[in-house]
Amino acid sequence: MGLKRVFRRCKHSTLADTSGSYTVVAARIRAAETSRCPECEAERALGHDVPRFVPLWDEEGRAVEADHIRRRVLRQACVLVVHAPQDELPLYDRLIERIRSLGDVEWWLDHRDDALVYLAHTIQPGLY
Structure with missing residues (x-):
């Protein structure tokens, strides 16, 4: 094989x-x-295939890397929404809006591995 x-x-x-x-x-x-991969297909099915992000501003040129991290986290959140219980959907909508509205490059680079968990806990502890 x-x-x-x-x-x-x-x-x-x-x-x-x-x-x-x-x-x-x-x-x-x-x-x-x-x-498409399952994550991108889920994002498209939910209508999040054209993400509306706040701009990332960085004088050192690291905004591209931070944008990749932010888009990956958004795809992961969209996959979770597909499997979320109906009563938790408003919380996931708030999570997705939080991902889209966070424009701090340093924060995304510092939280490249735990961004989704951290943001979910800021919305409601125990969400993810």
Whole structure:
């Protein structure tokens, strides 16, 4: 069994199984290349595919990295919304708005690994 890294339509990568006949493998690769990853699909389904973020301002040129972190955290939050109980949806809406409204580059770089958990706890302890 072999694996090949394939880039999806959303520019995120996945691994495609290359075992089997040529037509089967080609169909798998083509399906992966024309689809979106689950996180981007969830974001699109919720109407968050065009995020409205506040601008990031930084004089040292680190805003691009902070924006990548912020967009990743937003995708993770959108995936959680899909599986959230109906009564907690307003809390998740507040979480998504908080992610979109936080424009501090230093904060995003400092919280690159725990941003979602930290923001969820600021909205309601025990949310995530």
